[in-house]
Amino acid sequence: MLRTVQELNDWQALSDHPALGAYLGAIHPVPGGVHGVGLGEVRGSFRLNVVGFLEHMRAQVEVRNESVERLEPQRDGSWTINGTERFDRVLLAEGYQARWTEHLWGPLGFARTWGQGLNVGLSLDPGVMLHRSHFLLPDGNGLYQLGASFGWGIEHGDQDPPEANASQAEELLNSAREWVDGSIDVQGQWTGIRPNTQDRRPRWGWHPEHPTLGMLNGLGSRGTLHAPLLAQELWS
Ligand SMILES: Cc1cc2nc3c(=O)[nH]c(=O)nc-3n(C[C@H](O)[C@H](O)[C@H](O)COP(=O)(O)OP(=O)(O)OC[C@H]3O[C@@H](n4cnc5c(N)ncnc54)[C@H](O)[C@@H]3O)c2cc1C
Known part of the structure; x- marks a missing residue:
């Protein structure tokens, strides 16, 4: 979302930049009800349906919904999990909890943060994905994901993200009101911890x-984006 002529000029000037140029695409007209002078298209960007992707991947492996409470190396290089199951290899991808990873590697140097998002209905539906300081992502029928805020203060060992709070919701709504007209109706909210x-x-x-x-x-704020490449490197 380009808000000023200066930003528009910067976008055009940077389109020759050796590193950024490949990603700075065409400038599109701003949809009705949105404040700004243009929408800069980020080439190669897309939205991943995370839930659909995980469901697809889960269908191809055996999933066991149990917590790893015991993890023990065996003499032949294999591992037992919870005292019974034996595995040739174990890959720990524990996210911010990292109990076994930190036990076996030592502290990972976390500075865990959390974030909040809102499910909102917009009376003036822009119909496209928008990003500025925050994102507005269409879910269909005038509903959008508005997010995400940034909060500090996650203690080591916290199992669950903090509850959604009013000040973070207000921060998101104030941000959105700066660039979209019409009413914004909050229908739900969610929180998560960034590793x-x-x-x-x-x-x-x-x-x-x-x-x-x-x-x-340690995938932090961009795990969805970075995990496939890192997993591939790890595997190869
Ligand atoms: C508000 C917010 C907005 C975000 N926005 C984006 C974004 O726009 N783009 C992007 O790329 N990323 C985004 N992220 C970051 C992304 O969600 C994370 O980087 C990613 O989820 C990390 O993946 P992970 O698999 O390492 O950890 P997790 O997703 O935390 O998964 C770890 C799993 O391991 C399980 N586990 C842990 N310990 C054990 C145990 N002992 N036994 C069994 N299971 C265990 C946990 O239950 C969990 O299911 C966002 C995060 C937040 C919080």
Whole structure:
């Protein structure tokens, strides 16, 4: 979302940039009810249906909904989980909880953050994905995902994200009101914890003393984006 002529000029000037140019696409007219001078198309961007993607992947593997309470190396390099099941290799992808990963690798240097999103109805439906300081993503029938806020203060060992709170909701609504007209009707809200690290870098690899044990973590604010590439690197 380009709000000023200066931003529009910057977008056009940067389209020759050696690193950014490939991603800065055409400038499109702003839909009715949206404040701005143009919509800069980010080439190669897309929205992943995360739930659909996970359902598709889960259908191809055996899923067991049990917590890993015991993880023990065996002499032949295999591992037992919860005392019974034996596995040739184990890959830990525990997210912000990271109980076993930190036990076996040491502290990952987390600076966990949390975020809140809102499910909103817009009276003037722009009909496209919009992003500025926050995002507005269409879910159909005039409903949108508005997100996500940024909150600090997650204690090590917290199992669940904090409850949605009014000040973060207000921050999101104030942001959206700056760029969309019409009424914004909040219909639901959600929160989640980001497994951020202090240096904002992911952690992945195979254990130096246990070559059959791997981990992928620290995916922070962009895990959906980065996980496929990192998983591929880990596997190869
Ligand atoms: C508000 C918000 C907005 C975000 N927006 C974006 C975005 O726009 N784009 C993007 O790319 N990313 C985004 N992210 C980041 C993304 O959600 C995370 O980076 C990603 O979920 C991390 O994936 P993960 O698999 O490492 O961890 P998780 O998604 O946390 O998954 C870890 C899983 O391991 C399980 N687990 C942990 N310990 C055990 C155990 N002992 N036994 C069994 N199971 C265990 C957990 O229950 C969980 O299911 C956002 C995150 C938040 C909170």
